Amino acid sequence: MDDTSQKIRLALVEDLEIVRMGIGKMLAEIPGCDYVFEASNGQDFLDQLATKPIDVVLLDLEMPVLNGIQTLEILKKQESKVKVIILTMHKDLDMAFELLARGADAYLLKESSTREMINAITTVFQDGKYSNNFMNEAVINSIATDRKVKSRMKHLELDERDLKIIRLICDGVKGQEIADAVFTSKKNLDLLRTIIMKKLNVKTANELIRVSIINGFYSPRSNEEIELEKESAILLKSKRKQNDLFDDLLNDSFFKN
Numbered sequence: 001m002d003d004t005s006q007k008i009r010l011a012l013v014e015d016l017e018i019v020r021m022g023i024g025k026m027l028a029e030i031p032g033c034d035y036v037f038e039a040s041n042g043q044d045f046l047d048q049l050a051t052k053p054i055d056v057v058l059l060d061l062e063m064p065v066l067n068g069i070q071t072l073e074i075l076k077k078q079e080s081k082v083k084v085i086i087l088t089m090h091k092d093l094d095m096a097f098e099l100l101a102r103g104a105d106a107y108l109l110k111e112s113s114t115r116e117m118i119n120a121i122t123t124v125f126q127d128g129k130y131s132n133n134f135m136n137e138a139v140i141n142s143i144a145t146d147r148k149v150k151s152r153m154k155h156l157e158l159d160e161r162d163l164k165i166i167r168l169i170c171d172g173v174k175g176q177e178i179a180d181a182v183f184t185s186k187k188n189l190d191l192l193r194t195i196i197m198k199k200l201n202v203k204t205a206n207e208l209i210r211v212s213i214i215n216g217f218y219s220p221r222s223n224e225e226i227e228l229e230k231e232s233a234i235l236l237k238s239k240r241k242q243n244d245l246f247d248d249l250l251n252d253s254f255f256k257n
Contacts, residue, residue, distance in 0.1 A: 007034040008125045009054040013045045013071065014038070014087070015063040019110070023058070023087075030118055042066030046074065049082070056083045056121050058108075061090065069099070076103045083124040087117075094219065096138035106130040107138070149216045156199050156215075163217060165192060170209045170218040 010027050012035075014020040020038055028035040036054050039045035043066040045057065061068035072084055085106040086099050096107040105124040108117060116132065123130040153163065161182050168178045179189040202208045212218035 007032055008056060008121060009034050009036045010121065011036055011045065011049070011052075011054045011057045012038045013040075013042060013057060013063070013068070014060045015040050026114055026117070027058070030121070033121065042068065042071030042074075045071060054082060055125055056085060058085045058087045058117075058121075059104075061086065061088045069102070072099065072102055072104060083128070085120055085124060085130075091134070093134075093138040096135060100135065100138065106132075107135050108132075109134065152215050152217075158196070158199060162192070162196050162199075165189070165196060166208070166212050167218050169193065169205065170212055171221060 010033050012020060012024050012027060014023065024035065024038050027033065037048050037052050039048055041063040059068045059071060068086060075082060075084060083105045084103070085108055086104045087108050087110060089110045091109060099107055105128065106120045108120055120130045164182055165178060168181060175189060176186050179186045197203065197208060200208065200211050202211050209218065
């Protein structure tokens, strides 16, 4: 792989300079790879990506300006071909599964060996996905948690819409926004919320949050994650309106003909 154009083009996004320098030096020395650029945050990365195409990015999570989760979301919305390897110190199974579900191609801990990092880079580039023991454990843990949640939901006679309402309430989302998110009226939402609180045997929002966390119905999220979901809900609502309008136009055209 002497021809640079045939090499795996890499980028690193890491806000801590000393860490960025150390990992960057290692990446620059990998045979068969071309270390194209580094960035100190997600926005810096996206700005450089516009003029410096790459194949694989090693992406940190906690960064100023634009963090790793937000950067991953933007790449997926843009349908970018760049393979994303999350590189973090967070040994969190739930977080790992969440990021993999959002489209990350690998989740590596910063304590990983150089050999594993190289293996992950070449594997995601060639095959699309990489897996290690920690990632496998994250998937198994998520499946087990999901089964417990579904069992508890069945016992309390809650459905998926109830669960979505619970999570939005716990996030602090306003009533009308919740109603829009579950495609119902504010009046009907108030009725649904009353029924849900009776099923959970709670009387206040604080009790609802506590009981929801205990039952696995809710995991506290950052403001950035909540805002991203709101944006997605707005886009979905807009698309539904466009589809409805398109259907109306088709129907009108059909009957006129």
